[in-house]
Amino acid sequence: xxxxxxxxxxxxxxxxxxNPAACKEKYGDIPANGMLVRQxxxxxxxxxxxSRMKNDMSSLLAQQIEAEGVVSSTEFAHQLQSRxxxxxxxxxxxxxxxxxxxxxxxxxxxxPGNTAAEKNIVVVDSGKKGGWNKALNKPEPNTVYHVxxxxxxxxxxxxxxxxxxxSLSPSRNDRNTYQQCKAGKCGNIGDEGGHLIAxxxxxxxxxxxxxxxxxxxxxxxxxxxxxxxxxxxxxxxQVDVKIEPIYSxxxxxxxxxNVQYSINGERPVIVDFKNAPGGGK
Numbered sequence: 001x002x003x004x005x006x007x008x009x010x011x012x013x014x015x016x017x018x019n020p021a022a023c024k025e026k027y028g029d030i031p032a033n034g035m036l037v038r039q040x041x042x043x044x045x046x047x048x049x050x051s052r053m054k055n056d057m058s059s060l061l062a063q064q065i066e067a068e069g070v071v072s073s074t075e076f077a078h079q080l081q082s083r084x085x086x087x088x089x090x091x092x093x094x095x096x097x098x099x100x101x102x103x104x105x106x107x108x109x110x111x112p113g114n115t116a117a118e119k120n121i122v123v124v125d126s127g128k129k130g131g132w133n134k135a136l137n138k139p140e141p142n143t144v145y146h147v148x149x150x151x152x153x154x155x156x157x158x159x160x161x162x163x164x165x166x167s168l169s170p171s172r173n174d175r176n177t178y179q180q181c182k183a184g185k186c187g188n189i190g191d192e193g194g195h196l197i198a199x200x201x202x203x204x205x206x207x208x209x210x211x212x213x214x215x216x217x218x219x220x221x222x223x224x225x226x227x228x229x230x231x232x233x234x235x236x237x238q239v240d241v242k243i244e245p246i247y248s249x250x251x252x253x254x255x256x257x258n259v260q261y262s263i264n265g266e267r268p269v270i271v272d273f274k275n276a277p278g279g280g281k
Contacts, residue, residue: 053084061098073099073121099123099146121146126204136206145208151197153208160252161196161208161245168229168239169202190277191253194218196243198226201233211245212253216277222257225271229261237264 060079061071077095080086086094099121120143127133139145139161145153154163194213197203213222229239241261245254257273273279 057094057098071099071123096121120144126206126209128205133204133206136204136208139208147204147208148202150202151204155208158250158252160247161211162247164196164209164241164243166197166201166241166243168197168233168241170200170230170233171202190215192218194222196245196257197241200226200230211257212275213257214276214279217273217275217279220277221273221279225259225261229263232263239263240265 057080060083061076073092073095076099077088077091080091080094081088084091120140122135122140122143123146124133124135126136126148136145136147139153139155139159141155141157141159143155145155147153150169151164151166153161156162191212192215193210194217195203196209196211199205203209229241232239239261241259244258246256246258247253248255254275256275259271259273260268261271262268274281
């Protein structure tokens with residue numbers, strides 16, 4: 001962003017402090033996220049954090065996301081400890097607040113929400129053919145991955161994807177046939193590597209987004225649901241989805257896939273698929 005006059009700076013602060021969505025639309029991600037970070041820090045630690053440090057943290061986070069495409073709250077906390085000489089607990093609170101704000105993980109009153117309460121938050125972009133993201137191919141246990149700015153993956157203590165929230169995009173992503181084949185072989189006979197968020201909706205090709213799925217379900221009832229989403233997107237509507245794979249014991253193959261989706265903010269549709277032919281019962 002080019003240098004702003006004093007008047008423009010005051011306008012930016014006024015817009016971004018009152019309306020983050022308008023801030024992002026007018027000025028882009030960096031000032032919008034920076035304002036969210038400052039507000040989150042104010043809420044959790046307030047006057048205990050100097051204003052200059054808040055600005056520095058916002059810039060540091062933005063630079064790391066821009067340069068590396070991935071930020072971990074654990075690693076960010078270590079950076080804050082080293083940079084400012086603060087204790088581990090304070091660094092972890094600040095890191096969780098900062099990344100939680102950027103990923104929508106702050107709850108009512110500015111307190112850390114479900115995302116920020118997890119052990120680690122990672123902001124990352126998915127990969128492409130010839131450059132798959134290693135972090136997403138080997139997700140860490142008890143970690144939340146905020147991917148491509150519109151998808152959030154919760155990983156359980158055994159490294160399995162346990163919950164996804166996404167606002168679907170009509171842009172297509174590359175398929176990762178190796179990970180699909182690998183996932184299919186980890187399941188039952190007749191299984192395939194099924195995308196939780198399809199590649200036609202910009203779903204990642206990495207392991208984090210693929211589970212062993214019954215082939216008949218994948219090509220049948222699941223595909224029919226995806227066709228409903230694709231039509232809505234084609235008509236210019238917004239599609240928000242939540243997917244919860246349900247596992248038994250230590251299995252990496254989900255027994256069921258609970259889906260909740262909403263089109264244009266209308267009443268949610270809830271579908272419970274059994275990971276079996278037809279998906280019923």
